[in-house]
Amino acid sequence: MxxxxxxxxxxxxxxxxxxxxxxxxxxxxxxxxxxxxxxxxxxxxxxxxxxxxxxxxxxxxxxxxxxxxxxxxxxxxxxxxxxxxxxxxxxxxxxxxxxxxxxxxxxxxxxxxxxxxxxxxxxxxxxxxxxxxxxxEQRRNESRKSVVDQFDADQMISFAPKGETKHDLYIFTDVDCGYCRKLHRELDDYLAKGIAIHYLFYPRSGPGSASFKTAESVWCADDRQAALTRAKANQSVEPKQCDNPIMAQYMAGQQVGLRGTPMILLADGTVINGYMPAARLEERLKAEGL
Known part of the structure; x- marks a missing residue:
């Protein structure tokens, strides 16, 4: 041998x-x-x-x-x-x-x-x-958390509850992903439970694709929240180019071991793969003492 x-x-x-x-x-x-x-x-x-x-x-x-x-x-x-x-x-x-x-x-x-x-x-x-x-798994959580911590608040698109924020979710999302769109349609359900949503982009089709360019246009829009909501409703977003973190976020998705979107990370790096309704997510967080 x-x-x-x-x-x-x-x-x-x-x-x-x-x-x-x-x-x-x-x-x-x-x-x-x-x-x-x-x-x-x-x-x-x-x-x-x-x-x-x-x-x-x-x-x-x-x-x-x-x-x-x-x-x-x-x-x-x-x-x-x-x-x-x-x-x-x-x-x-x-x-x-x-x-x-x-x-x-x-x-x-x-x-x-x-x-x-x-x-x-x-x-x-x-x-x-x-x-x-x-x-x-504890070490994986630490590793994932360190990757997400590289991004400041102004490098993500965030939606915060009107009242107290009880939990922060960091979500790798794709504007063309069906379950990503479903989660976004139910955004108010999460916010009502005190769950803040912080989006990072992971266009599954990769750099240069239509999804990737849409993500860049969303980021470069005057109102990123509104542009993201339009994109996830399959509505057109004005094409724009500017300095943006989309490639860095895409690479971060690979670093955290992303297998599909949406990929949800809790503040400590714990991963939830895939969509989970707000009510069930709240139950899980309570069960784990979070």
Whole structure:
């Protein structure tokens, strides 16, 4: 096998084993597709890095024990050694976890866990069995929140309740999305429950498309709220160009792992995928103590 060979069932990977074996020729979707390709970029010619022997012959005894590649002499994990094994890793993406010995690695909202010797990459959520909470989802929430926090209030189109604001929703929207339009038609229901709506654009058809240009025109309109309401009612919006954050918002949607619109984020980064009526959303927020 060449440089990076696959480990157990495609979910735990040997550092020398990112290539697909004959039993499973497709990498799992999600975290491994993103992170494994990043780690693979750290391998040298023929998929090997400087810690990997040139080749392993087929007759190598299976009982052979390899030396750890990223552990310090006392077995403790090391950022320096892990990044030496995988030069493509940004040290900022490595973080110690509550689980002794496991290191978190992420690309955007895709998360995995490296063993301290750098040998195995583990796919899946890290769950605290005492509390039942997913530590991985907490980190995803933090990541999504940091992305949205890049945008100031004047870089979003917002609709606020007349009275007290109890909750803030950050919604990635597409002017041509059916459920985005439905949500906007029910805007008054959300506002009546003290829920503020902050829109960021995510034209699903991408840059240069008609939806993207409409989003830019909405942003450049004298009255953005009115222009957005017209666009979501399938009414024409005067074409305009100006400096705008549409591309930045579109890229932010990709960073938070958007799969479809509307994508709703709570203030703490918790995600609600898809449309949810105001009454049911209010019930969910109360049930979660928010």
């Amino acid at each position: 060449s440089g990076c060979e696959q480990g157990l069932s495609g979910t735990v990977l040997h550092h020398k084993s990112i290539a697909v074996n004959s039993m499973n020729r497709r990498l799992p979707a999600g975290i491994l597709t993103v992170i494994v390709l990043s780690l693979a970029a750290g391998c040298g010619e023929a998929g090997q890095n400087k810690y990997t022997a040139k080749a392993e012959v087929e007759s190598t005894p299976k009982t052979e024990v390899e030396e750890p590649v990223a552990a310090t002499p006392d077995g403790a994990p090391s950022v320096e050694l892990l990044t030496a094994v995988y030069p493509s890793l940004d040290p900022e993406t490595l973080r110690e976890t509550a689980a002794s010995g496991l290191w978190e690695v992420n690309q955007g909202t895709a998360y995995g866990y490296l063993t301290p010797d750098g040998r195995y990459l583990i796919q899946g959520d890290l769950v605290d069995l005492q509390t039942g909470e997913s530590l991985t």
